[in-house]
Amino acid sequence: MIQTRKTLRLTMLGLSAGAMLSGCAARDVNGFNREAGSLIDTGDFGNATMNNHQYMTGQKQYVYDLSQRFASEVLTTVNFAFNSSTLDQGAIDTLREQARWIRQFPEVRFRVYGHADKVGSAGYNKALGLKRANTVVNFLVSQGISRARLEAVVSFGETQPLIVTEGRERRNRRTVTEVSGFVTGHPTILDGKYAEVIYREYVNSAEPQSGLTGLQGQDFGVEQ
Template sequence: MIKKLAALSVLLISACSDGDGNVVPSWVRESGSVVDSGTFGEANINNLGIQNGDRSYVLSLANRFAEEVPNMVNFDFDSATLDENSRAVLRQQANWIREFPEVRFKVYGHTDSVGSNGYNKSLGLRRAQAVVSYLGSQGISRDRLEAVVSLGKTQPLIVTQGRERKNRRTVTEVTGFVSGHPNILDGKYAAIIYRDYVNSAQAKTGLEGLALGGGSE
C-alpha cells in the first residue's frame, strides 16, 4: 500500500494540467509552460496601466465616446453593405475620432442567429471591415483602426433564433492609445481626455480679452 501511494505521489508531481483539462507530463514540456496559459504577466501589465493612468483614461474615453456619438450601425440580412443611415452614423464617429489622434479603436462585427457559426463569423468580420474602410475614407488613419475581431452571432442584443436587425450590427470601441505617439510619452492622459475642454476655455479667454480691449477695429 505504501509503495502504491509513493508511486502515485511521483506521478502527481511529474504531471499537471495544461489548462485545457489535459494532463501533461512535466518532463516533455519546457519549464514554466504548464503554468503559463497565455495570460502570464497580464496582472503586472494591468497594474502598470492603472498606476500610470493608461487603463483608467482609456476607460474614461471609451465611456465618453459611447455617450457622445452612436457607436453602432446595423445591416440588412446577409449583407455587409453600409446604407445611408449607417454612413451618417460613421461620419459622426469619424468627427469624434479626429479629435483624439492618440487613440486606437476596434470595430466588432455581429450577426443574427440565422446561419452557421463559421459563415456568421466571416460575415461579422466583413461588416467590421466595411466600417473600418468607410472610416478610413473619412480621413482616419487605418493604423488606428482594427477589424480583427468578429463575434459572429455569439452576443445578440435580442435573443432569438430568427432574423433580427438589431443583432446585425457593428460596435466601435476605444481600445487604447497609439504606441509611440508624442502626445502620450509623458503619461499625461488626463490632458488628452480634457483637451477639448481646455481649448474651449482658452478660446473663451481670448474673446473676453478682446471685449476688455474695447472691441476690434
C-alpha cells in the same frame, strides 16, 4: 538479536531513500526540475504586470471614461440588411459622425466588433460579422482615419444578440465601434497625460484669452 535490529534499520533506511528518489523523479516528471524557459509561453505571461501598470498610470480608467464619452456623443452602432455587409445611407451618416469624433483624438485607438443574427451556421455568421466590421473600418479609413488606429479582427458572430431570437432580426445584424486604448508611443501621451486627452475641450477652455483684443482696443482708442 543485535544483528537483526541492524538489518531492519538498514532496510528501513533503504526504503526511505528509495521513496525520496521516487519523489524526486515524480517532481521531475511534473516539471519542477526542468530547465528555466523550457515551458511554452501560452501568451498570458506578463498580463498581470501590464494590467497593474495600466491601472497605476490611470490608463484603464481613462480608456473607460473616453469610451463612455464616445458612446454618449455619437451613435456607436450601425445595422445591416439580411446576409449583407453593404452600408446603407443611415449607416454612412452614422459612420461619418464617428469619423468626425475620432479625428479629434489622434492618440486613441478603436475596435470594431461585427455581429450577425442567428439565421445560418455559426461559422458563416462569424465570417459575415467580421466582413461587416472590415467594411466599417474601410469606410472610416476613407474618412481620413489611420488604419493603424482601427481594429476589426474580433467578431462575435451570432453569440451576443441584442434581441434573443432564432429568426431574422435587424438589430442583431450590426457593428459596434468602441475605444480600445491609446496609441503606443504617441508624443502627446508619452508622459501619461491621458486625462488631458479626454478632457481636451475643458483644458483648452481654461487657457487665457489672447492679448490681441486688448491691443486692438488700444489702437482704436477704446478706454481700458
